[in-house]
Amino acid sequence: MADIQLLPPVLNSAVDLDLEDDTNAADERFDKLREECGVMAIYNHSDAARLTYWGLYALQHRGQESAGIASADGYSVNDIKGMGLVSEIFTDDVLAKLPGHIAIGHTRYSTTGDSALLNAQPISVESTKGLIAIAHNGNLVNLGTSKERLERDGAVFQTTSDSEIIIQLIAHSRQTTLVDCIAESLSQVDGAFSIVMMTRNRIFAARDPHGFRPLSMGRITGVDGAPDTFVFASETCAFDLLHAKYERDVEPGELVMVSEDGVTSRRYAPETTPTASCIFEHVYFARPDSRIYGRWVQKSREEMGRQLARESHVPADLIVPVPDSGVTAAIGYATESGIPFNLGLIRNHYVGRTFIQPEQRVRDFGVRMKLNPVRSLLEGKRVILIDDSIIRGTTSRKIVRMVRAAGATEVHLRISCPPTISPCFYGVDTPSKKDLIAANKSIAEICEYIEADTLAYLSLPGLTHACTIGESSHGLSPASFCTACYTGHYPTQWVDVEEILPAIATV
Template sequence: MRQNPEGSLKSRRSVHVLKAERPDRMEEACGVFAVLAGEQPVANLAYFGLYALQHRGQESAGIAVFNEGKVRLHKDMGLVSQVFDQDVLARMPGDLAIGHNRYSTTGSSRVCNAQPVVLMTRLGAFALAHNGNLVNARELRELVDDGQAEFTSTTDSELIAFAVQQAVDRGLDWSDAIEAALKLCRGAFSLAIGTPDGLFAVRDGHGIRPLVFGTLGDPATGHWVVSSETCGLEIIGARYVDDVQPGELVRFELGSAEPQRRRWSEEPNRLCVFEMIYFARPDSQFFGESLYSYRQRIGRTLARESCVEADLVIGVPDSGIPAAIGFSQESGIPYGDGLIKNRYVGRTFIQPTQAMREAGIRVKLNPLPDVLAGKRLIVIDDSIVRGTTSRKLVVALRDAGATEVHMRISSPPVTHPCFYGIDTDTQDQLIAAQMTLEQIKDHLKVDSLAYLSKEGMLEAAKAESGHFCSACFDGQYPIPMDQTLLSSKLMMEPAGIAATS
């Protein structure tokens, strides 16, 4: 079976990104971006779109560009700015670009697993970028492994691409082939797919991962942009038009002022609530407002639920800051910047040694003693997943002179792993699944600890936002899954647990 087209650029290096100690927060899967525009530097535009979406994945980056029936692909390990330079982008002219930032959830962190995935069909080459995670990847591999498929990665994204390829080669057109492939998939998937006949954007039936589209320049020109978040549109001056709706397949043609939209699935909406709390950038728009506004509201709610006497409210940069400001506004306790973040720290290839970590090296956050000394602090963070870095942070704050440290978390306790595109550990590594609130407080060595209630989290969202997936807080999984996944990630649950809708 035909695989990657000839002429694709090869990776410049094949190094593994060494992972430092895992942070006390969820880690996102991927960002997707696509631009369809005539006489525009689509590779450069995709570069900037991925740059805006860098927070969604820092392990690898890639762009595939369509030009006169050929596809040129460049992908590698590292940040967008490490993978691409102007010389590379100059060699990628065309009118359609598909881009991807990756954080691995299915498949290891290797260059062969970087995206986009590019395959050949009877109708020409296509490129696919995927944000999310399938829960039936093993089943799908069996379906697409016809004895001729040449698998080059260990990702579920490649399996989706093979399903599309085989549907096209059976005689279907692009729209029908993509829909046929989607009906074989279970899980979370927001996709951008580039083909010789145009650009396609897809969300799974529940809409677990976000995906939006907009126009570049005059809408009449039919120049289209697809992005995981609105911040990807804004960085290149594109105008937001709409979300790709849950269960929707949208086709964009160059020069067409209106996309072709069809529903391929009807399921209850279940947007991941952690997109609202942490994952998406605070300037991205969800439900008609920036997430900064939502995060301020949950901070206000948190203050109403669990305020305590203190001298200063501080947020853990960057995601804890909007909630900390809201907490301060509601409680009347002054807000201050007590922690400084090194904003140039990404997923570095050089990690501190264990001895350096034990000596207290502070790579990402540094406290301000002159601000914190003698103060009773309320520290706002978006989540605690494992409890490791949070504990070190509390020690650093006390070393800086804080007399009391009260930790407040702007989400409920994370008690269950995610199967839909977030890299969470098995349940035995989730601190809230293993300890009571009092035990976590003692483990972190804080004077008090409180989490936002699930009710407060949901009520702070706008009414029209509908339903969310909050399985990481309550174990109510909207998509049934393979029992091997449950047994591996829910090993600490009582016998007989089942996925529920």
């Protein structure tokens, strides 16, 4: 197996930067929740690695620090991983080293402490069951006991990633068939996992019993009698580039296998496990052109804006989204309120990850590098700004100041979800509770801190209503979702106490 590791010259030094420094461009990096991963799998295409590359390209918003692809031709497995963007790592020459009709891929964002190439995925393990490679979106929450037991059984971990636990459990399972080994292993871990796995000749896809993270299955119809290609992806936007048709979601607690015998499916967890799909996928993470948990994200996000207008209307002249993620909700708000919508903030889409920092005294430079106000639209206007979240509050304050400095007479901030009061343990990089502004201040105090005229959040019932209303609800109900970052009520029994106790103790 080739394991070529590429390291483009990318500086990624946010970990060393002073978070309290108002001039720091890294503020914005810490002022948004980050999805940690996107996964892709292709079965039965002569250029499976290239299709996986295109899929990962569409999933780039789910992780920008590292990416990897493993491919197989029925005999051998090759895998290539690197730090950086998918398009930086996978040139034509690199893709040529990934032959075969099967491939899985992964794009990763991670917390800075463990963003090393070591933890890039797919992770491959050779065992008595043959070589297995895994790509994982989510976070496991019962690591301690599983890892200790595996190490007692002789497992040697190659990475510090929780994803390797699953593959080591499979390697050490005493079940007779590989499918049974995988099913047994998945039933032993708790937390969030949407995974794709491959051997030399098979693809597997599974979601955890709560269905925290999305995972969809699609198909490219074979032409001229050629067999169909099966595709799995974190979001359906990855299907569009491949001309793949969405078939269905991998169900929570389901294990799907694709082999030369076709597609088979089995459950490894009881159907009675309550669903807890991450509602923040609809609020922010997923692209509006994706269908998540069977429902279009665009539909939910626009409804959030409408509901927000109904709950917290204020007289104003102009609705302005914080681009890009606030745009769809702002359209909904404008439609419901009748107030004109316009792009009063312009985003620079070409900001690279390396940037020479300005002198310390140049205030708010980090935000202005990415966003610039349109003075001709804002001057003399009462503005309603629409954004999808406030995490630490520093970026929101800079944006409010920027809009006011551009001539707005009033700035009202509206957030299309409830206050974020608790960290996520299910695959989203969240600051600890002490850094979540809504865990430490009242809404009135946050409003004062960010220097807005008024501030309002969408209510939790309003959010779940927006994500379930209408014909495209696909059986979703308010109880279908994890809302733990808004409530502090976690859907799993096992939460990593070492992580959560200090966070709670500091509040």
